[in-house]
Amino acid sequence: MSVLSGKKVLLGISGGIAAYKTASLVRLFIKAGAHVQVIMTPASKDFITPLTLSTLSKNPVHSSFYNEDDDSSHTGEQAKQNAEWNNHVELGLWADLILIAPATANTMSKMVNGNCDNLLIATYLSAKCPVYFAPAMDLDMYKHPSTIASFDALKSFGNFIIPAESGELASGLSGEGRMAEPENIIAFLEADLESKLPLKGKKILITAGPTYEAIDPVRFIGNHSTGKMGFDIAICASNMGAEVILVSGPTHLAVNNTNIMLIRVVSAQQMYDVCHQYYNNVDVAIAAAAVADYRPKNVANQKIKKNDAEFSIELEKTKDILASLGELKQNQFLIGFALETENEIENAKLKIQKKNLDLIVLNSLQDEGAGFGKPTNKITFIDKSFVVEPMELKSKEEVALDIINKVIQQYHA
Template identity: 75%
Template sequence: MSVLRGKKIILGITGGIAAYKTANLVRLFIKAGAQVQVIMTPASLDFITPLTLSTLSKNPVYSTFFDEENGSKWNNHVDIGLWGDLMVIAPATANTLSKMANGTCDNLVLATYLSAKCPVYFAPAMDLDMYKHPSTIQSFNTLSQFGNIMIPAESGELASGLSGEGRMAEPENIVAFLEADLSKSLPLRGKKILITAGPTYESIDPVRFIGNHSSGKMGYDLANEASNLGAEVTLISGPTALSVNNDLIKVVPVVSAQEMYDHCMEWYEKMDVVIAAAAVADYRPKTTANHKIKKSEDTFSIELEKTKDILAAIGETKKNQFLIGFALETENEIENAKLKIQKKNLDLIVLNSLQDAGAGFGGTTNKVTFIDKNFNIEPKELKLKEEVAIDILNKVIKHYHA
């Protein structure tokens, strides 16, 4: 999944022949999961139609301050500028770059640029001599001093027939540049995180099993948010109806507690962080029948044996891993959680109490209390599980950036 997923991108198009490439650029932004608002200079309308860009972006395209065909509607450049998570000006002509550098504001793109509070990227596009002209180089330097980021032009055949530097970067390369630049600032970039999720099923016979009501949502939300923050995520998941729509997350499906144990032992030494969000069965049938057990007696007993304790095994042998466990309690919650921290050598425990409405299995919300290895207690209010995932990962970020 691209780091552009969920980003709001303002695309400013100016009047150069390279404007024809912006249709593909919009398509790639949308494919990456971004929202796109296209704004155009009047001169750019000669090179590509707003209808094309509106259809691809699924948003109206603005090119004037007033929309005379719609009751003189005011296209508010301030609102557009505040809406965006990033602004990309492509193509950025020599004329527009000069105006940006000098604060000239004579069209909607420039007004939005001056109003934008987000990072601004520009992709120059012009002929070779224009690209090398001292005034253009001065514009590049001034915009760099403003904190704007240039997406370097490429070399090749130019509209004039000359060959050299000045071609706007290809849309695929613009997207790759943005992804690489945004990734550099992600707080968990370079960190490897192992997350367990979902229930485990312990077979009684080929038909029946012992399990629990865990949906796996907490672990999956953690995996998605960790990946969005730049981490390299391995998700070991028990049986669940959930799926991951993110190619950057490695999913390892398992069924039983033993399978989850084996894969955790295989992976955890390579990790910086382990978050054990799975609801692993504490016991399993001592023997599993090869055939379906028939209903014959009024009562039926199954002899159970303990499963291997994944958290305890990791805690016993961990080196520098930041280890986070979960505890679901119904009584003496705080004391039981503290004991678990000590017994399993945890750095942090996320405590759920079934006494709290909206917490526990199956729902979209959770109410947790954080307890660290020094027994500092931090209760949280009821939140969506996605928000709880962010709170947990903020603890990881704080650990590495304190």
């Protein structure tokens, strides 16, 4: 999955021949899973139509500070009242990143000097997100001292240049000045964004879902865990740049992410074995699975017939995965979960000590909206110093982000 997936991209197009490439650029953003809005300078409409970009981006294209009512019978004050205002501040705040491509010499000069005579420059000056620009112009223009000064000034403002490429230019000359190809622009953005992700280079082991402990070939002891919490944590960790090993018990959930290695298991013993296989090579372990505490001591080879009025099963303890990881812990940041129904805080603190945890995520079945099979969760963080931090009821996706933010704080304190 691309790091651009879910990102809100504002594409600014200025008036150069390379504007024709922006149709392909918008398509690639959409294919990567990004949400795209487009701002065109008036001059850029000579090279590509707003209708093309609107169709590809699935959003209206912005060009002026307001869009007048299509009803031409309205004039003067009535037309102004019916006009739809394009709020440049709102557009700038909406974006996770702004890309100006092509960035002509004229547009770059306006960006440097704050010459705010169109919607694109007004939005650029209002933006708080990262801004990337892809220059495009003829060879002599690209090498001109004023253009080089614009590059230096824009970079000093914190903007990021996507260097032009060499090749045949619109003038017929050959040399540096061609706007980078759309595929190369996307690759540049992905590489740059990935390098800045807070968990880039970290490996995280996550357990999720229930375990099923066999009674006979058709029956088992299990629980109601869906695995959603663990899967949401894995997705969030991956989005922050981590390489994730997700060990899941039986669940209908799936992931489509090259940064997440999903290993499916059934029993507590299988989950134990996989966790120990990878634990020494990870930086963080998050035990979100609802692992069975007991399993049948003897598993029948054939289906048990319903004969007697009463039937008993002798149980034995399963291996405690979290405690075993705590014993082996070296530099790993170890996070456990506790699902309690009484004396929640006290029991969670005991679990921190007993299992050598750095952080515990406490769930209480007494809280409405928390527990198995629900889209929400209400948790309390307790760290190894017994600092208690209760959280509000949130969606499990938001809870996952809170948990991963605790991991980020560990490495970026």
